[in-house]
Amino acid sequence: MNHLLLVPVLLPLICGALLMTTSRSPINQVRLISCGSVLLLFLAALYLLTQAGSGQIQVYGLGDWPAPFGIVLVLDRLSALMLMVTAVLGVFVTLYAMRGDDLRGGYFHALLQFQLAGINGAFLTGDLFNLFVFFEILLIASYALLLHGLGAARLRAALHYVILNLIGSSLFLISAGLFYGIAGTLNLVDLARFIAQAEGDQLFLLEAAGALLMMVFGLKAAFFPLYFWLPRAYAHATAPVAALFAIMTKIGLYAILRFSTLVFGVSAGGASGLGTGVLWVLALVTVVLSILGAFAANTLTSLLAYLVLVSVGTLLAGIASGTEESITAILYYLLHSTWIIAGLFLLADIIAKQRGDLATGLKVGPQLLNPHLLGGTFFVAAIAVAGLPPFSGFFGKVLLLQSVSGSAAWQLWPVILISGLVGVVGLSRAGSMIFWRSNNTLSGAAPLDKTAYFFTVLLLLTSPLLVVFAQPVIAFTEATAQQIMDVPSYLNAMQLKEAL
């Protein structure tokens, strides 16, 4: 057994606990621990990514109990990829927060570590109930992080966010209970094996539990009609927190992808492809509604929050379409959208600091101190996020559009292309308002924080890097898509003998 599988969960958990006790130590000490933890996490994620790249599915049985009875962690290409996305985001969020945002409230670094532990755990676990536990860990950390810096707007957003997610957790438990009551197992692979043979009343109840679970994941992923909490929450969160939350919607999408390929995949008998028709429609509606929201947004951060939703809709369309090509495409698009939107949230914060009281409001305001530098960066990042060539968003969208055919193409192409156009208009409206139309009053705002700007640009640089290294990245996502569609290989890895 490879004990390294535990590192992405244990390391931030231990560092988080350590940071709770050192909360009164000098801030440099706290920052050193936090920074060291995320850098080690990055190295661990890199190592696990190379290991998973060999195509072997690694199973870690906690306490060495065999698979259906004990709790297992599973590392396949998809988990390793998601760990990598999180680790990169964690590094930049921590570095950016160290420029002052971590002092706006207590325990920022400890909460960040707990959140990372929860996220990594959710990606690694092979057990339904542990997925619930890790969801709760990352959620309770996110409640506190959302409130970081306090203020009325954040409280109001957090109240909705917390209550909705508590209802979601209850529904998750009902669904987990149903799964256990019918199938007698909580191991996802074992569940897949059971569902393949189920029929009649059993199948009906399992499908009901699955539909309930999709609803819970939908709340986390935030697609129509479950996304109304997101724009307010993301728009009002402190910049590094909003950047970190760029991965939060992807956790819901990851869970949907995992369930729709493994548990309700092609080999799931009567329950195969559960809900994909509904998800497809919801994905398209999400893209349309959220791009309208982005167009109508009155602050830069809420514009970005709606762009998060656009990416959720796009990714969901790929999952619902469910072919190997579409999953290859959306995994590439997921890397791009998570990192670039997080980078844009950080950039919006740097811009806001130069606009005084107006902050990110899209109104004619004071002249920025560094209009060319920030404007140029915003221009490039906007091109990337809107999906125009030569950046990564374009490649992701082209791959997705190529992967569908027939009537699905007639539905997807206009939605994606027109939403891209509206997105460009919305972003250029925001950009021209902030950078070009000033009322010539120099604001008394803080000068540019060069280090924070440097970190933001580094994160945004992932977009051209994804283009330069497109071939190996797409080869990896293609191999990932093949692996997650191949359910028997998971059965073999867990040594569950009966064939599907």
Add this chain to the structure above:
Amino acid sequence: MELLVAITIGVLTFSGIYLILRARTFSVALGLTLFSYAVNLFLFVMGRLHTGQPAVLNDASSYTDPVPQALVLTAIVIGFAMTSFVLILALRAYTELGSDHVDGVEKTKKITGLGRNKQNKKKRTGAKR
């Protein structure tokens, strides 16, 4: 006994959801608590109803499934932590926003005594933007 348990879970869920749909944070917190009671009970009986049976596997042909008991214990602990968090959050929102409405703003009628507080709030949100 199955029928009685099913009715209990149903009534608890119904009351919980009714209270969650109310507009005041305290009712919502109560509703969440009732709902989580219903969920915990549901999770517990998913191991089927048995009386007077051992909770571990032994030579006996009949036993009580221990897994749902372990699950429900975890769920209770997590639910307890979440409920206390939501209560603190609701109190904080009430003192800071001057309203216990879940949206943080009174929709139907204005409370005259809190007028000043409301103005402050407007200023504060303005500053945030």
